[in-house]
Amino acid sequence: MTKKRKICAVITARPSYSRVKTALQAIKDHPALELQLVVAGSALLDRYGTAVNFIERDGFTINEKVFIVLEGENKTAMAKTTGLGVMELANVFYNLQPDAVLTIADRFETIATSIAAAYQNIPLIHLQGGEVTGNIDEKVRHANTKLADLHFVTSEDARERVIKMGEDEDYVFNTGCPSIDLAAEIVRNPKLDFDPIEKYGGVGGTFSADQDYLVVMQHPVTTEYDEAKRDVQKTLTVIDALQIPTFWFWPNVDAGADGTSNAIRSYREEHNPKHIRFFKNMEPFDFLKLLINSKCLIGNSSVGIRECSFMGVPVVNIGTRQNRRLRGTNVIDVPYDSDLIKKAIEQQLDTPRNERSEIYGAGKSGKKIADIIANIELRFHKTITY
Amino acid sequence: MTKKRKICAVITARPSYSRVKTALQAIKDHPALELQLVVAGSALLDRYGTAVNFIERDGFTINEKVFIVLEGENKTAMAKTTGLGVMELANVFYNLQPDAVLTIADRFETIATSIAAAYQNIPLIHLQGGEVTGNIDEKVRHANTKLADLHFVTSEDARERVIKMGEDEDYVFNTGCPSIDLAAEIVRNPKLDFDPIEKYGGVGGTFSADQDYLVVMQHPVTTEYDEAKRDVQKTLTVIDALQIPTFWFWPNVDAGADGTSNAIRSYREEHNPKHIRFFKNMEPFDFLKLLINSKCLIGNSSVGIRECSFMGVPVVNIGTRQNRRLRGTNVIDVPYDSDLIKKAIEQQLDTPRNERSEIYGAGKSGKKIADIIANIELRFHKTITY
Amino acid sequence: MTKKRKICAVITARPSYSRVKTALQAIKDHPALELQLVVAGSALLDRYGTAVNFIERDGFTINEKVFIVLEGENKTAMAKTTGLGVMELANVFYNLQPDAVLTIADRFETIATSIAAAYQNIPLIHLQGGEVTGNIDEKVRHANTKLADLHFVTSEDARERVIKMGEDEDYVFNTGCPSIDLAAEIVRNPKLDFDPIEKYGGVGGTFSADQDYLVVMQHPVTTEYDEAKRDVQKTLTVIDALQIPTFWFWPNVDAGADGTSNAIRSYREEHNPKHIRFFKNMEPFDFLKLLINSKCLIGNSSVGIRECSFMGVPVVNIGTRQNRRLRGTNVIDVPYDSDLIKKAIEQQLDTPRNERSEIYGAGKSGKKIADIIANIELRFHKTITY
């Protein structure tokens, strides 16, 4: 009997977890693989929704929890968090002895996972490389690509980009995004079978989800730190004026988090809006159900680009955060401008529902990823192809 | 009057310092630039030659010294050293507030400089990207490239490679290697005007440099950790057999250092060789003089590829460490095989001196680098070009 | 001319700064001393009032700012913050080369300063040892004492305790608390010459300070983490019922901070109290003026024990946080019990003002401390006296 390959995944934030959940599940269930799960960073923190609780509720066993988030409203804290992550994860990998390590996407601290693995000659698997966003996330994403040995990307253009950067095409796979696996389930059974306020609490106005409603999720854009406050205020103005029931989700942590959060909090205190309910977080499955039944998603979340394109949910995408990511016909892009945001929402409300698109996969991504990891020759030596 | 641009260079190892010394000097001397110098890592440690002493003797003022090297003969220590570097350097940059940070080449801890700068939105300058070596150094080098905003490379093929990776060609400059600046001075005045043993001590046999002699500098190859000992023993066997006066330099620190060092130490204790003198380190200028007057350099140092090609010094390059680096006609490549190493040395001793080559620059690199840094628009936003 | 002694003080929190401000000023002004100032930890963070801004406004030059606070609502974060503090401060002291380091009181991260100094053979000065509080603070305080070489304590019982622990009595000085220096100035000129809301903003009800008012400052008690929320609710209930204008100050950071803060925030959102104004922080001088003109201070701040005893301000001290600290007749101690808290406040409001007490000094502490530091033989060797 062959030994199972130990695959160590490091989850550092709530959205990363949602995105790869089906891949983790498929690794866990694969007869030739053993999942080792490390939860670190903001995924452990109450302020950012304690993703760790969802992870455990989903039936995963966590091998190690690692606290690394430095407090501070500045970029120095981001760098130090990453440094601390390298130190702690180096030790974790040394003790867990995985056959491969899996790092996800492009959050600043994901490079800590990459370094801790690559420097110890542990084959590094990177999910969701090759995309283009134009800020520090992009630098991190491509640096992760150059440290990684095996790449799973979510679209064809991403695959081509990774190969162009000099990666061996035999180790670059377009499996689609595992988040689409979840969306595919939702499409099969889209009924909203829970009351968001009853199940998740939140603060603000109280209303039912049986009527037409909007969803907002707007994150600060890291390198435009000082503008985070001003940016979100444009959206607040519009939503305030529209007076349509709205479920609003707080941003997750990064250097600008408090700018955005403070703007939202000030608005709440001053206006006490009855048509908006604010949530810290929601289980991914429920969140997608909320979206598929909504009239429109507003903000700059990548969910609008990926899951919503697959589910055919209209999206008003604000600002530069999703710049140059491949998108379906469901998305209208607007700058930080209240008038244009308002017009785009109205346009989405007025036109019939979009067709579903499979540019980010057709489901089964998690399974495909696990199968490849189980069968490919894992290696940590590579060289640029040109 | 315009404010001087503050350029913060981080030196983490003796060879890195030697290589960029003229660039540092040119930055220091440039009327529009102010040099901030941070010395970290093995450059501070006695075991690796205390480069910091040379730096101060050369007239540089050090703004901050940072201890980050974890002890241990394994790769976990390399990762943790890097993590610690990120944390400390983040704070250093926060306090020094440079207009740009300069990181050098590809040693494992150089990515700490890159992260600490990039995450704080400080424009990052990378020296010597685009080369190909095929191990962890290469992963680090290319990851540095993807984190950096401005690139100075040392050869035309490196420049093309950096651009192919998606970097903006307006920010990629082939200035040649600053180390060639020093070599150019030596070529103008090649006389060996000091006695190596008298000036640097060292241990082992005592002999004069007036006769024919060899120089050996062989580093462990990081990802072949367990073989470090065996590898250097091939060279020891050959040098022992040849009985030609030889100046041998200890390797600088990395995960395999002790394997190599132990092999050398055991050999010394057992054989007490009268024709070999062992040195920890030598000032770059003196080292190049020693080389230009030698019959052959043996080992795997990049000095053999760069400076020696410019100075026309014969080189026997052993193993994979310099793989795929552009080389002149002065180099004979051999694997870790005593017979082949011996034959290559004999061939170099028998044939007339090589022509000098300018593939790594023609001198004036330091000056060119400083001029570009002084005049280019520094930026920290970038995006891949495709 | 003799060289000035370089004295490096490390400030890690707003209250610590307030307490030692006059000592810092006296060191700065002393002809034989040079002040080096390091600001670290929560003193740099917006969430805790950005003490660093006050420090700079007071005319101090900061040599180095050091980010060390780990985010997290748990005790693991406290430990890691301390570890990070040791690492960073070790480097800071190495670069600043002080003749002595000054660490203050007993916050968890103060031991980082002590270790970084003691391990590098830098004489360590500890302020405010020898007090008794019965939780982790006390462990830290006494451990600081055992690492320190020179002790400045604030009361006679503290002096005796430090000596009993085995410290050399020639190096233990009861100088009184520097915070009393400020209080002495206030006593000389007690007029409230600013409008708190106009000058400091804050949130909540709007009212004038010309009428009778209360001040509340209640911190979580670290080792009773889970009870922080419940504890502060007792006080909220009483203040809500009394309907007397109240200036309420948020707690500073530690493991239970969010428990307390959340309780306060929930109360505000539910009750929107018009007679309470909430402040993050206030300049020490203004804060003392606010106190001397108040009817009563309620909570568990050490200001109630020290400054208020000197200024004769009535205090209702709640719970165990100030347990076994020497106190004047101005203090009524009560447990976490709404009825008892209410009765104690009413008793303080009904009885005539207390006499001023000098158990924590009579002013001039800062000056005394600076003089001793300038003249005593600094040393880092010591041994227990029995």
Added chain:
Amino acid sequence: MTKKRKICAVITARPSYSRVKTALQAIKDHPALELQLVVAGSALLDRYGTAVNFIERDGFTINEKVFIVLEGENKTAMAKTTGLGVMELANVFYNLQPDAVLTIADRFETIATSIAAAYQNIPLIHLQGGEVTGNIDEKVRHANTKLADLHFVTSEDARERVIKMGEDEDYVFNTGCPSIDLAAEIVRNPKLDFDPIEKYGGVGGTFSADQDYLVVMQHPVTTEYDEAKRDVQKTLTVIDALQIPTFWFWPNVDAGADGTSNAIRSYREEHNPKHIRFFKNMEPFDFLKLLINSKCLIGNSSVGIRECSFMGVPVVNIGTRQNRRLRGTNVIDVPYDSDLIKKAIEQQLDTPRNERSEIYGAGKSGKKIADIIANIELRFHKTITY
């Protein structure tokens, strides 16, 4: 059935392990206890004898290995190692969830264990407090005492001192030193049943242990860093002159290690002494057998004070390292003076063997410690007794 108490011991160095081995064994074997073992610091490093190998060979399972040792010949590295230890151990304890943590003696990094436990409200057990040595070790030891909740000391004077420092006497136990448990076994069966050179290799002269021989073990004294080299040279001079077969043990790591090591290495290279054999380390059991059969132990190891007093082995104790530790009649104390060292050795060789002493226990310490840990009420609240 009651749950077993999880007791987490942290081993950071070879000598610490030897000293507490029987206590670890007794905890492991106790029906009400579960041993969690963390190996950190120099105990993992080849340069210091890789204690971890002995620990595993003795049948212990290691829960976690933690790399923390910073490289560097200075005290900054000691401080940073400690800071890193706090950070890593905080995470380890968080994940292991022990009911109590055990820290040993007074090495600089032991306070990392203490802080990581105390700050997380984990009851802290300290072994070997209350002793007096007069340098940084003593500061660390007493600071450990002030952070600890339960104390096991090795002699009656140490017990009294810990109580005098304000510790609750119900939580201070003189169990004797666990190292004496091993010595007691040796006394019952003292035959030297192995050949040291055959079993342990080492370098230097080759000779049998059947004849009269000496043992040397001399550590640098931390706060006298610059003198480390000079100090050990006195001993080298005497041993060189005596020409008696000598087994010499390298010092373990601390800030002065390289000073001492370099002096020894230089001596070896120059003199190539045939009557001295140098060892890095030896299993504790074998080491005690070597001692009990030796004519005299020379140096400054605490083994001379503890185990040798119990076994009646003559000791020449050099310098201040064991100052004020209780000692038996087997010890002659001398300063760093070649003449006095020589005379003392000759005196020990000339006089009949000493009586055995039980000042450091009579055996069974390990068992006693485990029994108390299993039965006492574990707590993390304490306050000074006066």
